[in-house]
Amino acid sequence: MKSIAASARIHPLALVEDGAVIGENVVVGPFSHVGPRVVLKDGVELVSHAVVSGRTEIGRNCRIFPMAIIGGVSQSLHEAGEDSTLTVGDNCVMREGVTMNCGTVGGGGKTVVGNNCLFLANSHVAHDCQLGNDIIMSNNVMLAGHVHVADRAILGGGCAVHQFTRIGRQAFIGGLTAVNYDVIPYGMLNGNPGVLGGLNVVGMTRAGIERATIHVVRRAFKQIFEGESNIRANAAAIRNDYADCKEAMEILDFIAADSDRAISSTFRGKG
Structure with a gap:
């Protein structure tokens, strides 16, 4: 009835x-x-x-x-x-x-x-x-x-996301991007295959994150993706340095979490 x-x-x-x-x-x-x-x-x-x-x-x-x-x-x-x-x-x-x-x-x-x-x-x-x-x-x-997509993420037209992939909070995925691997919170991904181009600074600013905090997160991003070791090892090595920055810790926790997919990187390949 x-x-x-x-x-x-x-x-x-x-x-x-x-x-x-x-x-x-x-x-x-x-x-x-x-x-x-x-x-x-x-x-x-x-x-x-x-x-x-x-x-x-x-x-x-x-x-x-x-x-x-x-x-x-x-x-x-x-x-x-x-x-x-x-x-x-x-x-x-x-x-x-x-x-x-x-x-x-x-x-x-x-x-x-x-x-x-x-x-x-x-x-x-x-x-x-x-x-x-x-x-x-x-x-x-x-x-x-x-697929898991966290709060405030934006996915551009025609992008395709591989099964079991995670997209972090406030990430930005460009149009027609192939999302083969996990995308960190605040990350910007473009291309086929998708390449991590940096941080979604515009989205972070609109969300009220202070400029000084964005600079801290940028520094952590550089250490993670341009460090001497692989992404997960670089992230683990700097955890103690960013304990006071919630946004940086969100990225580090995302990388450390169990996942079926690798982490999208700043070069054409998985991290």
């Missing part, structure tokens, strides 16, 4: 299946389809011709534009009809043709998107991805399965 709030507006040419939960002031536009295990929280709008399926929860005040397919079955070769989920946070915008897939049991069973994220036309979030808050994915961005 459907649970539809009295203030919700369901177009007569839309299909909301039995079992769906529709919150207050939700708008389901014409030719949209809401599956039987979907939850649309208060204020969600499906503009028209949008599909939300699977065990999917859409947070408050999200907008989903025509031809978007949210909560589809994963495209994993190991997909076997598992009972997995997709959860999207509040205030997200999914423009035309955006696709987001539910998780797989082998990858933890859930795909998660945070709050205040913007997904431009035809961008794709694959199974078991974990996305933070305030992320921008430009047109035609492709995330493979199991």
Whole structure:
């Protein structure tokens, strides 16, 4: 049985299946389809011709534009009809043709998107991805399965991210970039294959990070990527020197963490 709030507006040419939960002031536009295990929280709008399926929860005040397919079955070769989920946070915008897939049991069973994220036309979030808050994915961005993207990262149009890759907080990925390896917090990656060109100083400044702190992080960056040893060894060697700089420590902790991928470097190759 459907649970539809009295203030919700369901177009007569839309299909909301039995079992769906529709919150207050939700708008389901014409030719949209809401599956039987979907939850649309208060204020969600499906503009028209949008599909939300699977065990999917859409947070408050999200907008989903025509031809978007949210909560589809994963495209994993190991997909076997598992009972997995997709959860999207509040205030997200999914423009035309955006696709987001539910998780797989082998990858933890859930795909998660945070709050205040913007997904431009035809961008794709694959199974078991974990996305933070305030992320921008430009047109035609492709995330493979199991990708982690941290808060405030920006991904330029047409970039492609390899499975199991991590993208750190406030990283900037240039358009058409091939992201083969992990990208440090505040890093800027461009090219095919992607090359780390430095720090996202503009983004750091906009986030209110002081100029003096940016200079400290730049010094740490140079020691990590231009030091005598490999990236991980260089990072480990300077930890004590940057204990008082939260942003530098964020980069060092990111490098030290376990990962299935190597670290993107300042030359064409992994670090």
